[in-house]
Amino acid sequence: MNETPAIRLEGIGKAYRQGFWLRPKEVVNQVSLEVPAGSLFGCLGHNGAGKTTTIKMLLGLIAPTRGTVSVWGGPPRDPAVRRRVGYLPEQPGFQEHLTAMELLTFHADLCGIRGAERHRRPAELLERMGLPGVERVPLSRFSKGMLQRVGLAQALVGDPDLVVLDEPMSGLDPVGRKDVRDLMVELKNRGKTVFFSTHVLSDAEAICDEVAILVRGEVRAKGCLADLLKPKVTDVEFSAEGLPPGFAVPGMDVPVQEGTLHARISAADRDPLIQAVVAAGGRVTGVVSRRETLETLFMNELNAVERAG
Amino acid sequence: MTRILSIAQVTWREAVRDRVLYSVLFFAATLFAVAGVLDRMTLGQSGRVVLDLGLAGIHLCGAFIAVFLPITLMSRDIARKTLHVVLAKPVGRTAYLGGKYLGLVFTEGVIVAVMGLVLAAPAAVLGQVPGLAYAAAVAMIWVELAVLTGIAMLFAAVTGPFLAGMFTLGLFLIGHLSRGLETLGAESGDPLLASLSRVVHLGLPDLAVFDFKPAALYGTLPPAADIGLALAYGAACTVALIAIASLVFARRDFR
Numbered sequence: 001m002n003e004t005p006a007i008r009l010e011g012i013g014k015a016y017r018q019g020f021w022l023r024p025k026e027v028v029n030q031v032s033l034e035v036p037a038g039s040l041f042g043c044l045g046h047n048g049a050g051k052t053t054t055i056k057m058l059l060g061l062i063a064p065t066r067g068t069v070s071v072w073g074g075p076p077r078d079p080a081v082r083r084r085v086g087y088l089p090e091q092p093g094f095q096e097h098l099t100a101m102e103l104l105t106f107h108a109d110l111c112g113i114r115g116a117e118r119h120r121r122p123a124e125l126l127e128r129m130g131l132p133g134v135e136r137v138p139l140s141r142f143s144k145g146m147l148q149r150v151g152l153a154q155a156l157v158g159d160p161d162l163v164v165l166d167e168p169m170s171g172l173d174p175v176g177r178k179d180v181r182d183l184m185v186e187l188k189n190r191g192k193t194v195f196f197s198t199h200v201l202s203d204a205e206a207i208c209d210e211v212a213i214l215v216r217g218e219v220r221a222k223g224c225l226a227d228l229l230k231p232k233v234t235d236v237e238f239s240a241e242g243l244p245p246g247f248a249v250p251g252m253d254v255p256v257q258e259g260t261l262h263a264r265i266s267a268a269d270r271d272p273l274i275q276a277v278v279a280a281g282g283r284v285t286g287v288v289s290r291r292e293t294l295e296t297l298f299m300n301e302l303n304a305v306e307r308a309g
Numbered sequence: 310m311t312r313i314l315s316i317a318q319v320t321w322r323e324a325v326r327d328r329v330l331y332s333v334l335f336f337a338a339t340l341f342a343v344a345g346v347l348d349r350m351t352l353g354q355s356g357r358v359v360l361d362l363g364l365a366g367i368h369l370c371g372a373f374i375a376v377f378l379p380i381t382l383m384s385r386d387i388a389r390k391t392l393h394v395v396l397a398k399p400v401g402r403t404a405y406l407g408g409k410y411l412g413l414v415f416t417e418g419v420i421v422a423v424m425g426l427v428l429a430a431p432a433a434v435l436g437q438v439p440g441l442a443y444a445a446a447v448a449m450i451w452v453e454l455a456v457l458t459g460i461a462m463l464f465a466a467v468t469g470p471f472l473a474g475m476f477t478l479g480l481f482l483i484g485h486l487s488r489g490l491e492t493l494g495a496e497s498g499d500p501l502l503a504s505l506s507r508v509v510h511l512g513l514p515d516l517a518v519f520d521f522k523p524a525a526l527y528g529t530l531p532p533a534a535d536i537g538l539a540l541a542y543g544a545a546c547t548v549a550l551i552a553i554a555s556l557v558f559a560r561r562d563f564r
Contacts, residue, residue, distance in 0.1 A: 016564075053564075059397050062562040079399035087397035093389025095319060097326035102319075109315035110398040154394060164397075 007035035012067030042204035045214035086160035111158030316408025356437025363428035446525035453519035459550030484516030
């Protein structure tokens with residue numbers, strides 16, 4: 001049975017009118033993607049690629065100029081849809097005169113939570129986010145990292161089925177970044193759908209089931225990481241030492257300095273070079289096979305767009 | 310409705326903790342100082358002078374708050390993306406405006422009530438004991454502030470804080486001058502000017518309707534019909550302003 005996708009974007013675009021003549025400027029162009037329920041989906045792109053605009057369109061904060069947006073099969077502004085969505089914007093700001101508990105109970109009210117649950121759930125979330133004992137502290141005294149954590153708590157207070165996070169690791173130290181990655185994986189393991197944007201590719205590569213790469217407002221690649229990244233070896237980092245002066249291999253560029261060789265060679269050249277080094281009396285000290293990474297894929301797509309002008 | 314009341318409660322907390330009520334303390338301190346000076350300068354009319362100045366002070370202080378507090382809170386919500394996380398919840402944009410409005414009007418009501426009580430004390434000591442007419446005048450100041458808040462929220466929904474402030478202040482001034490302008494236009498003999506001044510008077514909120522201060526100075530309670538009409542006019546203006554603000558707000562993109 002086909003489950004309703006958490007998010008379906010079909011040909012959405014957004015143009016803003018700018019300048020004295022109000023010329024339209026496309027910030028998102030023909031973005032189509034589908035986020036399966038229960039997946040961990042990364043929306044990747046450089047600064048200004050259109051990630052935040054895309055997220056705001058799927059939340060109903062911005063109206064698309066064209067295309068259709070569907071969240072859990074319904075329009076994003078439908079209250080029944082919004083009950084199933086939690087959102088954390090990039091570098092969020094909250095009412096700084098409220099305490100952490102007041103903020104979370106306020107958002108619990110907005111989610112329709114009543115009774116004892118209205119206080120119990122915020123307290124649990126503050127504990128889970130590593131913020132015990134700050135219930136009565138005004139948000140004006142929170143650090144950037146603490147605000148990010150309380151922001152995650154407010155996104156989760158309604159126990160949403162879809163969690164949308166815009167640059168959730170922004171402003172966090174390495175420990176905080178790991179905590180957020182672990183939280184996203186935990187949410188996915190609990191059957192939630194997580195959709196997040198980032199420009200830090202290593203974060204996405206570590207945890208995502210599927211990704212979409214945005215370059216200048218267009219989706220350049222999307223799908224499962226396993227399908228997108230070629231499994232074959234792209235090149236090899238080769239190192240050897242103890243080589244005689246004048247060591248050379250026909251057809252290969254392998255510079256030797258004081259008997260030491262360190263070069264990047266093709267996969268096809270690996271075995272012949274190993275044989276040549278051994279035959280010359282040298283020692284192979286390192287052979288590291290490199291496969292295509294998300295960064296490589298991303299840079300290839302970015303370069304392709306820039307070459308096309 | 311719970312969501313609207315929750316937004317109203319948070320708005321009240323924001324306003325109170327943002328020290329806007331310190332204006333009440335400043336007003337009270339200034340009033341007591343002025344009363345002490347005036348008692349020595351007037352010829353047995355110090356109570357009435359204190360009441361007159363005090364009501365004008367409540368009016369202006371309240372107007373300042375009603376113009377700038379909604380604009381400040383709303384523009385801050387948008388700039389800090391506080392609004393974004395609220396609207397991502399199952400809360401309509403109209404509910405957000407409604408809750409914000411209720412919270413602001415409640416805050417202004419508390420401020421006006423406290424200032425009214427603070428003013429009553431020195432006035433009574435100086436022989437001008439405030440009665441029902443005074444209470445009606447203070448209540449109508451609050452109704453005017455409620456309309457002014459609606460105007461401020463409408464402009465805050467449309468544009469940035471500076472322009473919203475300027476436009477709201479402009480309508481506050483026009484609202485108090487439009488009757489006089491209509492009279493001038495009618496007596497000018499120029500049909501175009503007469504029509505224009507009449508359109509301005511009828512099309513924009515006439516804030517002079519809520520001015521019951523002269524009656525309060527003489528202790529004369531206005532007729533119930535006048536009070537009822539002013540309340541109904543205030544309610545109609547507010548509903549229209551919030552409705553227009555909702556229409557505009559519903560179409561706004563939050564970049």
